[in-house]
Amino acid sequence: MFAKECTYSDFLNADEKIATNILASRLQKLVEYKVIEKRTHPESKAKVLYKLTAKGIDLLPIMIEIDLWAEKYFSNLSDGMKAMLKKVKKDKVGFIKKATKQLKSEKAIAPENYAALHR
Amino acid sequence: MFAKECTYSDFLNADEKIATNILASRLQKLVEYKVIEKRTHPESKAKVLYKLTAKGIDLLPIMIEIDLWAEKYFSNLSDGMKAMLKKVKKDKVGFIKKATKQLKSEKAIAPENYAALHR
DNA sequence: TTATTAGCTTGCAAATTGCAAGTTGAAATA
């Protein structure tokens, strides 16, 4: 979710497999805890976009530290992950600031979605 | 474990309760993953000291980020935790370096325990 | 030498998870 926007089926078809009922209950709990929120999908009413809240975005430093630890003790990291960590190690504070700012700006409400937020 | 050395009963009697069979299996797995290791207790053969390995000590940055996140979004932190986070916010890198160094020095093998490590 | 402590293991009920199939409403297709 830090990398891109996600729908229910995006999660369901991700590499790390998860049972559909478990996915549903996890998403529900994360919404309840205000770590993520539901948004209408711009291209279809049938789709739901799950987006990080500010509280969720603030988990980024934790995720990065986990990835740095994993890099140190495991050898199966993806190339994308390795590339990201290279940047992180060059300037961790700067990286997190930039990524956080970008994620928060993506939270800006597109006009066509504004109404849905208020019902 | 980052704060002090721990025995099986220390964990069992901690504030966050855990069932004894679950504790046993968790400790076993953490030893298997080399996050912690068993040591003989200096004051009794009946006791076992569980200590963090270097791999375990390297989890400290993750724990600190989790605590910082918790401080931001929850209000039930202990006074000790708050005091620690105050130091962290003054100089995060310095704090982690110092704490890590100290934890690793505690790993120095006391003479009376050396033999036990090699069987 | 008997009692207690520390570190587990075992048995069983309760809760959680995984898998497969079904439901509902929106959108694409015929």
Next chain:
DNA sequence: TATTTCAACTTGCAATTTGCAAGCTAATAA
């Protein structure tokens, strides 16, 4: 317009994991 497909779930049930209580063994303490 009718029908099929798709996305997001829900439901039922078996398998796994967890929690609780009791028991077991070796090492100290009384």
